[in-house]
Amino acid sequence: MADSDPPPPNLPELADHSLPGPNPVPSTRTVVTSPRGSTSSSSSGRHPTYHGIRSRSGKWVSEIREPRKSTRIWLGTYSKPEMAATAYDVAALALKGPDAGLNFPNMILSYPIPASTSASDIRAAAARAVEEREQRSISGSRPYPGGGEGTTTSSSGTCMASSGQEFIDEDALLNMPSLLVDMAEGMLVSPPRIKSPPSDEDSPGNSDAESLWSYS
Numbered sequence: 517m518a519d520s521d522p523p524p525p526n527l528p529e530l531a532d533h534s535l536p537g538p539n540p541v542p543s544t545r546t547v548v549t550s551p552r553g554s555t556s557s558s559s560s561g562r563h564p565t566y567h568g569i570r571s572r573s574g575k576w577v578s579e580i581r582e583p584r585k586s587t588r589i590w591l592g593t594y595s596k597p598e599m600a601a602t603a604y605d606v607a608a609l610a611l612k613g614p615d616a617g618l619n620f621p622n623m624i625l626s627y628p629i630p631a632s633t634s635a636s637d638i639r640a641a642a643a644r645a646v647e648e649r650e651q652r653s654i655s656g657s658r659p660y661p662g663g664g665e666g667t668t669t670s671s672s673g674t675c676m677a678s679s680g681q682e683f684i685d686e687d688a689l690l691n692m693p694s695l696l697v698d699m700a701e702g703m704l705v706s707p708p709r710i711k712s713p714p715s716d717e718d719s720p721g722n723s724d725a726e727s728l729w730s731y732s
Contacts, residue, residue, distance in 0.1 A: 568604030603642035
């Protein structure tokens with residue numbers, strides 16, 4: 517009985533990745549994170565400094581949330597952020613009191629007080645405050661020569677006051693600074709007396725030497 521051939525030796529199995537090949541390219545992904553709690557004022561339209569206003573279509577809208585409510589009071593749309601911020605201050609004072617965060621705390625005494633805390637009264641007071649602010653801004657921008665507010669002085673000595681009354685300075689008009697003083701002092705001087713030469717015909721009781729002021 518012939519011996520059978522021995523089985524062939526077991527060859528190690530080759531893995532698919534055993535063969536050399538190009539290195540795999542790792543995938544990259546960039547993750548951008550924003551700081552927690554940060555908000556973009558440009559995207560939301562809110563002003564970076566003033567409270568209660570936001571930009572809309574090139575103008576500034578002012579509104580305030582009513583305390584303990586989810587509703588808001590619309591205060592108007594204005595062309596300047598300062599105007600909208602003023603409207604917010606008036607509403608904040610009416611609803612939250614003097615402890616409210618204001619945009620212009622130094623103007624608290626000049627703000628009008630609403631008749632009530634209703635939305636219409638607050639809106640009316642806010643509009644009046646904005647109007648008064650604009651009037652002060654316009655009047656304050658007018659130049660006044662000589663540094664006097666509301667008063668102009670000409671070279672002829674005529675002074676025009678803001679009330680419309682006219683005052684004429686005679687000293688400056690006549691170029692005599694002490695004119696009135698000299699006239700007043702002249703009235704205090706005793707008038708001179710003129711006496712005629714003594715004559716035999718003159719008697720003490722009948723004399724032509726009379727005072728110049730006897731006919732006055």
